[in-house]
Every structure is written in C-alpha cells, then in structure tokens.
Amino acid sequence: MTRPPLRYERDPASIYRQSxxxxxxxxxxxxxxxxxxxxxxxxxxxxxxxxxxxxxxFSGEAFAAGxxxxxxxxxxxxxCEMVGAGIIRRYLPAGxxxxxxxxxxxxxxxxxxxxxxRSAAAVELWADHLDGAVxxxxxxxxxxxxxxxxxxxxxxxxxxxxxxxxxxxGAAESKxxxxxxxxxxDFVALRGRRGGSAMASAAVNALAAGLPEVVQ
Amino acid sequence: MTRPPLRYERDPASIYRQSxxxxxxxxxxxxxxxxxxxxxxxxxxxxxxxxxxxxxxFSGEAFAAGxxxxxxxxxxxxxCEMVGAGIIRRYLPAGxxxxxxxxxxxxxxxxxxxxxxRSAAAVELWADHLDGAVxxxxxxxxxxxxxxxxxxxxxxxxxxxxxxxxxxxGAAESKxxxxxxxxxxDFVALRGRRGGSAMASAAVNALAAGLPEVVQ
Numbered sequence: 001m002t003r004p005p006l007r008y009e010r011d012p013a014s015i016y017r018q019s020x021x022x023x024x025x026x027x028x029x030x031x032x033x034x035x036x037x038x039x040x041x042x043x044x045x046x047x048x049x050x051x052x053x054x055x056x057x058f059s060g061e062a063f064a065a066g067x068x069x070x071x072x073x074x075x076x077x078x079x080c081e082m083v084g085a086g087i088i089r090r091y092l093p094a095g096x097x098x099x100x101x102x103x104x105x106x107x108x109x110x111x112x113x114x115x116x117x118r119s120a121a122a123v124e125l126w127a128d129h130l131d132g133a134v135x136x137x138x139x140x141x142x143x144x145x146x147x148x149x150x151x152x153x154x155x156x157x158x159x160x161x162x163x164x165x166x167x168x169x170g171a172a173e174s175k176x177x178x179x180x181x182x183x184x185x186d187f188v189a190l191r192g193r194r195g196g197s198a199m200a201s202a203a204v205n206a207l208a209a210g211l212p213e214v215v216q
Numbered sequence: 217m218t219r220p221p222l223r224y225e226r227d228p229a230s231i232y233r234q235s236x237x238x239x240x241x242x243x244x245x246x247x248x249x250x251x252x253x254x255x256x257x258x259x260x261x262x263x264x265x266x267x268x269x270x271x272x273x274f275s276g277e278a279f280a281a282g283x284x285x286x287x288x289x290x291x292x293x294x295x296c297e298m299v300g301a302g303i304i305r306r307y308l309p310a311g312x313x314x315x316x317x318x319x320x321x322x323x324x325x326x327x328x329x330x331x332x333x334r335s336a337a338a339v340e341l342w343a344d345h346l347d348g349a350v351x352x353x354x355x356x357x358x359x360x361x362x363x364x365x366x367x368x369x370x371x372x373x374x375x376x377x378x379x380x381x382x383x384x385x386g387a388a389e390s391k392x393x394x395x396x397x398x399x400x401x402d403f404v405a406l407r408g409r410r411g412g413s414a415m416a417s418a419a420v421n422a423l424a425a426g427l428p429e430v431v432q
Contacts, residue, residue: 048409193264
C-alpha cells in the first residue's frame with residue numbers, strides 16, 4: 001500500500017509570505033512604528049502567538065537605537081547559547097560579534113561569590129562590551145535583574161536591552177522593572193511570564209535586517 | 217542618589233523549586249504518567265505557559281521509549297541549531313551525539329532538487345542515524361512533514377519523535393499528521409501553532425534526566 005503524498009507548503013518564500021500575512025491580519029500592529037512592527041512580526045513568527053503584540057513594552061527610540069548600534073558594529077550580548085544560536089549571522093550588518101559568557105570558566109565561582117545564579121554572574125563578564133551594545137536576554141530573569149543592578153552601580157549603558165526572560169519566578173517582575181525604569185537605555189520587553197530565546201533572537205534579527213524574506 | 221537594591225530570588229535551587237511548584241499547582245498534569253508529567257513540566261517551564269499541558273498529544277510509551285533510546289546511547293536529531301544548543305549535555309546518560317544537519321554543505325542544493333525547504337532537505341541527511349534515535353523538531357513544519365514522508369517511503373524508524381514545530385504555516389497541520397498517524401513511532405506533539413526550540417530541547421532534557429534540579 002502506498003500512501004498518498006502529504007500536502008503542505010514547501011516553498012520557503014511562500015511560507016514566509018503566508019506567515020507574515022497571517023501576522024499582519026491577526027495581530028494588532030497599528031500602535032507600532034514600521035520598525036517596531038517588523039520586530040513584533042518576527043517575535044510573533046518565532047512563537048506562533050499573535051497576541052504577544054499586545055504585551056510588548058518598548059521605548060520610543062528602541063528600534064532605531066538597536067538598528068544603529070548594529071550598523072555601527074556594536075556586539076550583541078546574549079544570556080544563553082540558544083539566543084546566540086538563533087541570530088542569523090548573514091543578516092548582521094557589520095559582522096557583529098555575538099557574545100555569550102554563560103559557560104566561561106570563572107562563572108560558577110563568581111556566582112557563588114555574589115550569591116546569585118550563573119546567568120547573573122555571566123552578565124558581569126559583559127562589562128568591557130556593554131557600552132552601546134545590544135543586549136538580548138531570552139532565558140534568565142536573574143540576568144536581566146543583575147544587569148539593571150550593574151547599571152545602577154554605574155556600568156556602561158547598552159544602546160538597547162531586549163528583555164525576553166521566561167518563566168514563573170522573576171520573569172514578569174524583571175521585565176516590569178525594566179519597563180518601569182530602563183536606566184536611560186532603550187528597551188523592548190514582553191510583559192508577563194512568556195518569553196524565550198527564540199523571541200530574543202527574532203528581535204535581534206529584526207533589528208539587523210527587518211523582514212528580508214518578504215519577496216517584494 | 218543610590219537606589220535601593222532590587223529584591224528578587226537569586227538562589228538557583230529555590231528558583232527551580234518555586235518554578236516547578238507553580239507548574240504543579242497551575243497545570244493539569246493528572247492525565248500524565250510520572251515521566252510524561254516531568255516532560256510536560258520542563259516544556260511548561262521553558263515557555264512560561266501552564267496551559268500547554270492541555271495541548272500535548274503523545275503515545276502511551278513515548279516517555280519510556282525516549283528514555284530508553286537515550287540510555288542506549290542513540291543520537292538526538294535536531295532540525296535547527298537552537299534545539300541542539302538547548303540540550304543540557306551533562307544530563308545526557310551516554311554522551312549521546314546531538315546531530316544538526318541544517319547547515320551542512322549539500323543542503324541548499326538538495327532543497328532545490330526536491331523542491332522543498334532547507335529544513336526538509338536536512339532531514340534526508342539523518343538517514344544513517346534515524347534507526348532508534350530521538351528526533352527533536354522545534355522549528356520547521358517542513359522538517360516534520362518530510363520526516364513523515366521518508367518514513368512512508370521506508371526510512372528506518374526513530375524511537376521517538378518530539379514534534380514542536382512552530383508558526384502559522386504547517387505547524388498545526390504537521391503535528392496533527394504526526395499525532396493522527398505516527399507511522400509506528402512513539403511521539404509527543406504540541407498541538408496548534410505554538411512550539412519552538414526551547415520546548416523541544418526541554419523535552420529532550422526531561423527524557424535525559426527528569427527534574428534533577430529539584431532538591432529532594
């Protein structure tokens with residue numbers, strides 16, 4: 001017995017076109033600037049949930065600040081390997097460095113020393129790269145909280161903080177703290193428990209290239 | 217002016233304990249076996265949404281089949297780098313190989329030849345590893361659809377297919393096809409548009425180690 005062939009869309013350009021068209025039809029994007037609408041579209045595309053558009057908090061210049069930072073060759077600082085893995089390297093405008101310090105040798109000891117998680121300790125290793133950078137947090141609330149503490153203590157300011165930590169302990173709270181007081185940085189944050197590395201990477205990819213998959 | 221220190225949970229064991237306790241309190245886990253409840257808990261923890269427990273389809277032996285495959289040293293086949301990056305290597309019971317073929321050299325040409333996406337073409341390179349393996353699909357519906365087509369054409373059967381492709385074109389449909397006809401394989405699938413690499417990795421981590429972060 002041979003089965004009938006499966007019927008599904010196989011053309012990449014058509015898949016992207018249909019996907020982005022669905023987002024445009026179902027998501028409320030009218031409150032966004034064109035840049036932020038592209039960022040929201042990529043974030044929605046990464047998670048399959050059009051309603052997250054309604055939970056995005058952001059500063060007025062967030063997209064422009066992130067776009068300019070990448071164009072200027074600033075690095076992208078990620079809280080975990082998954083965020084780094086989701087950044088499409090060929091979209092980056094200046095061969096920007098993607099930095100993940102979570103698995104560096106000194107991190108577990110540093111975490112013990114400061115009484116915090118490895119994710120938080122890893123943020124301290126960003127110090128020399130923070131100034132004007134794009135920060136993409138897609139996993140750990142403690143990474144975002146500790147970044148804000150370092151900024152309070154006088155650390156150099158990133159151009160943009162992409163706040164997408166996820167989960168049940170500190171995710172909503174860390175993003176609320178960021179949105180409530182972004183410490184002079186531009187920011188994008190998905191309010192609530194939802195988030196994740198795919199959304200954080202998607203936001204970076206939007207800053208880097210918008211929606212280049214759309215065939216004009 | 218010095219700001220007051222931020223108040224948040226900094227202890228990793230306590231963060232995990234509170235997270236998993238929230239899942240246990242809020243998610244409907246009673247229909248699961250103990251193994252599947254651990255898998256569901258990790259998947260929920262990865263996405264911050266307790267309600268995904270209600271959308272998990274799975275075969276009766278899914279957890280046991282995946283657990284046994286990993287214990288036997290079978291490889292884990294992933295549809296994208298992000299899924300691979302989210303697999304916690306130290307949890308793997310037999311130093312299992314994590315295989316991602318998406319960026320191998322021949323993939324773009326093969327995609328053109330078969331009139332499908334790169335993600336689908338990359339699945340063809342799994343052929344020598346499929347037998348008894350754990351497949352983790354966290355991104356591309358076309359990867360899952362094409363795997364099912366290859367099984368229909370007689371490809372070796374993996375022990376378990378973890379179906380977590382995400383998005384608006386083919387994600388729900390490919391997972392419904394898997395759940396409706398798993399071709400003699402065990403499977404777990406999150407019905408609908410939602411999914412993603414973090415959930416797919418989380419499912420693998422559950423098969424590998426359960427919930428080892430819970431301090432007994």
